[in-house]
Amino acid sequence: MLDTTIAGSLPKPSWLAEPEKLWAPWRLEGAEIERAQRDAALLWVKEQEDCGIDIVSNGEQFRIHFVHGFLEKIEGIDWQKKTPMGIRDNRYVVDVPMVTGPVRRAGSVHGDEVRFTRAHTRHRLKFTLPGPMTICDTIADEHLSYDFHWLPRQKGATARHAIYGGQWWGSDREKLGRHWCRAVVGSPPSSSSVLNGYPGSRPG
DSSP states (O other): OOOOOOOSOOOOOTTTBOTTOTTOOBSOOHHHHHHHHHHHHHHHHHHHHHTTOSEEOOTTTTOSSTTHHHHTTEEEEEEEEEEEEEETTTTEEEEEEEEEEEEEEOSOSSHHHHHHHHTTOSSEEEEEEOOHHHHHTTOEESSSOOOTTHHHHHHHHHHHHHTTTTSOOOOSEEEETTEEEEOOTTSOOOHHHHTTTOOTTSOO
């Protein structure tokens, strides 16, 4: 029997951000935006449950963008220093931030989102993270020179702790780029499981 889930993000409600628009800014600030994001996540979790989806997600309601929502809490990226860049084989051009120094995760990136979502559904839960090739396609660089041998190792080490922060909060699967990684609830994933599918010489 095949399990069902969704692919990609889900539209944000109009009271949270402009629906179906890339990089749409939040319409609220401060404590109000956190409440609104949680409300939106709960709406989509309930919608998926009502549709009979086996493995649910929060629809990425806490992120303005799939990649940049993750990178916002990674050090070494200058969000004030942006440059135009063609995305998805130049299908559109966006101002993207610049890598200007060593990339480092100072703390948990998505841990609160995972814990909140996990607490509000009994269904299996998945959480999505961008893979190395996706990140390279949506960020500019003046420091790393896109060392593809380096990126999978750094991204894997960052990803392993980005959600969990040294703990395991019950996301049954995490999805890195196109690759699925199965993890056992109750124990943190190993570095090998996080990097599954990313050969050092050919990420993504």
